[in-house]
Amino acid sequence: xxxxxxxxxxxxxxxxxxxxxxxxxxxxxxxxxxxxxxxxxxxxxxxxxxxxxxxxxxxxxxxxxxxxxxxxxxxxxxxxxxxxxxxxxxxxxxxxxxxxxxxxxxxxxxxxxxxxxxxxxxxxxxxxxxxxxxxxxxxxxxxxxxxxxxxxxxxxxxxxxxxxxxxxxxxxxxxxxxxxxxxxxxxxxxxxxxxxxxxxxxxxxxxxxxxxxxxxxxxxxxxxxxxxxxxxxxxxxxxxxxxxxxxxxxxxxxxxxxxxxxxxxxxxxxxxxxxxxxxxxxxxxxxxxxx
Amino acid sequence: xxxxxxxxxxxxxxxxxxxxxxxxxxxxxxxxxxxxxxxxxxxxxxxxxxxxxxxxxxxxxxxxxxxxxxxxxxxxxxxxxxxxxxxxxxxxxxxxxxxxxxxxxxxxxxxxxxxxxxxxxxxxxxxxxxxxxxxxxxxxxxxxxxxxxxxxxxxxxxxxxxxxxxxxxxxxxxxxxxxxxxxxxxxxxxxxxxxxxxxxxxxxxxxxxxxxxxxxxxxxxxxxxxxxxxxxxxxxxxxxxxxxxxxxxxxxxxxxxxxxxxxxxxxxxxxxxxxxxxxxxxxxxxxxxxx
Numbered sequence: 001x002x003x004x005x006x007x008x009x010x011x012x013x014x015x016x017x018x019x020x021x022x023x024x025x026x027x028x029x030x031x032x033x034x035x036x037x038x039x040x041x042x043x044x045x046x047x048x049x050x051x052x053x054x055x056x057x058x059x060x061x062x063x064x065x066x067x068x069x070x071x072x073x074x075x076x077x078x079x080x081x082x083x084x085x086x087x088x089x090x091x092x093x094x095x096x097x098x099x100x101x102x103x104x105x106x107x108x109x110x111x112x113x114x115x116x117x118x119x120x121x122x123x124x125x126x127x128x129x130x131x132x133x134x135x136x137x138x139x140x141x142x143x144x145x146x147x148x149x150x151x152x153x154x155x156x157x158x159x160x161x162x163x164x165x166x167x168x169x170x171x172x173x174x175x176x177x178x179x180x181x182x183x184x185x186x187x188x189x190x191x192x193x194x195x196x197x198x199x200x201x202x203x204x205x206x207x208x209x210x211x212x213x214x215x216x217x218x219x220x221x222x223x224x225x226x227x228x229x230x231x232x233x234x235x236x237x238x239x240x241x242x243x244x245x246x247x248x249x250x251x252x253x254x255x256x257x258x259x260x261x262x263x264x265x266x267x268x269x270x271x272x273x274x275x276x277x278x279x280x281x282x283x284x285x286x287x288x289x290x291x
Numbered sequence: 292x293x294x295x296x297x298x299x300x301x302x303x304x305x306x307x308x309x310x311x312x313x314x315x316x317x318x319x320x321x322x323x324x325x326x327x328x329x330x331x332x333x334x335x336x337x338x339x340x341x342x343x344x345x346x347x348x349x350x351x352x353x354x355x356x357x358x359x360x361x362x363x364x365x366x367x368x369x370x371x372x373x374x375x376x377x378x379x380x381x382x383x384x385x386x387x388x389x390x391x392x393x394x395x396x397x398x399x400x401x402x403x404x405x406x407x408x409x410x411x412x413x414x415x416x417x418x419x420x421x422x423x424x425x426x427x428x429x430x431x432x433x434x435x436x437x438x439x440x441x442x443x444x445x446x447x448x449x450x451x452x453x454x455x456x457x458x459x460x461x462x463x464x465x466x467x468x469x470x471x472x473x474x475x476x477x478x479x480x481x482x483x484x485x486x487x488x489x490x491x492x493x494x495x496x497x498x499x500x501x502x503x504x505x506x507x508x509x510x511x512x513x514x515x516x517x518x519x520x521x522x523x524x525x526x527x528x529x530x531x532x533x534x535x536x537x538x539x540x541x542x543x544x545x546x547x548x549x550x551x552x553x554x555x556x557x558x559x560x561x562x563x564x565x566x567x568x569x570x571x572x573x574x575x576x577x578x579x580x581x582x
Binding site: 202212227 | 481572577
């Protein structure tokens with residue numbers, strides 16, 4: 001059951017657009033207010049969901065909302081929050097985001113809002129794709145996705161519970177952790193795979209693109225996310241630099257180990273390396289999505 | 292149009308079983324002869340395709356065949372070929388395989404068969420999955436897959452043409468290259484992604500499995516093939532050691548570059564790194580399969 005009576009979505013791209021579609025589907029009677037930097041983006045969304053209320057400013061968008069969701073790239077969130085902090089808002093307004101990094105985001109945004117008595121709790125729905133933009137929005141993007149919510153120690157438990165109910169009502173599996181733990185986990189489960197997909201693509205094809213026609217499912221899957229938006233990912237990696245560096249340093253040690261195993265043609269060690277990876281990979285539950 | 296009048300499939304697992312299914316579907320009147328080390332495997336296949344002719348020995352299987360396809364792991368191919376070389380076979384018998392490495396395989400097998408006047412041409416259908424075994428066989432496994440055929444300089448062009456027609460009739464896109472070029476390409480487009488999937492899994496989860504519940508499509512896809520059979524992949528990497536080492540050394544240099552970029556928080560260079568990978572990844576055509 002959705003606890004919100006009016007939802008503001010700021011900057012509807014792939015995630016915000018999908019959120020609007022999902023919210024409209026699951027909460028047919030709740031007003032959805034939308035603001036975008038480019039007014040055309042709001043018009044695009046209204047072509048699909050005519051009942052969405054287009055707003056000309058962030059202040060207009062959050063006025064009357066009980067929940068505001070920041071869906072812009074991380075580097076633009078602070079400016080949006082500065083606007084919210086100077087707006088007329090309901091006392092029960094809860095602000096969240098959908099950004100991929102939490103430590104720096106929560107530390108940056110929470111005090112600005114708290115100074116005005118507005119509660120912020122970070123969210124990170126683990127949904128998305130290598131595509132971006134509202135044209136790729138999907139109503140079922142959040143269905144069965146993990147959504148990490150990252151309250152700081154100051155968050156009132158009532159706000160955490162409201163946010164949990166909201167994402168659960170959209171079909172997410174909500175997992176609560178603190179911002180630092182979030183950044184540790186996603187560096188390994190999301191940022192690392194992205195970097196590795198890019199690295200694999202460059203190592204395979206930069207010197208020579210001849211192998212491309214031979215590509216099969218293994219290459220396609222292993223490198224799929226390397227087609228993601230470089231600007232967005234530059235921002236994400238920059239925001240989570242220390243955790244990403246830690247896991248890439250670990251990766252570099254394991255790669256050196258593997259090269260040594262291959263140089264000595266040690267088949268027992270090679271088998272152990274691959275078996276250990278398989279055992280860990282087999283612990284990851286399959287997707288419950290159909291795509 | 293299939294040029295073969297009798298097909299022998301040696302060791303039907305995922306690939307050989309799928310080959311039997313596809314051949315039965317596309318060439319309904321052509322006899323399919325099958326041999327497996329374990330007689331139960333032949334019986335399993337006959338449960339699905341009753342018209343398959345089960346054979347007790349390799350000699351029995353290849354007798355009367357115009358095409359014999361070696362589907363066992365690479366390290367067992369030489370023993371099978373030694374058997375074929377001492378069998379009574381048709382003068383037009385053409386032997387091929389479905390192994391993932393070609394330089395060592397062709398160099399090892401071709402002379403044994405040539406000494407008996409039997410032609411060998413290597414094949415590598417770029418199909419398969421992280422699963423193994425006949426239980427996962429699929430009739431459409433070869434549909435739209437690239438099939439690399441790797442004639443040596445000694446191959447008669449008539450044999451190459453027959454092999455091309457055979458795989459094309461099963462739905463493959465046939466690409467001809469020499470064995471060394473094959474091993475260069477697949478080290479980059481197939482063996483590298485496998486190693487990187489294993490490496491990503493270990494770096495992400497070996498020290499700490501806490502991030503597992505947060506896994507989404509990015510991690511799942513990037514690491515999918517790490518669930519592959521460690522024994523099979525130990526054999527493949529061992530057979531293509533030099534090319535795999537070359538591309539992993541390249542990978543290790545690029546990873547060191549990237550770590551340096553991140554350590555200096557150089558966002559322009561980071562963006563370039565990701566953009567270059569995206570441009571190359573965008574050159575890879577999407578799968579035409581539905582899975």
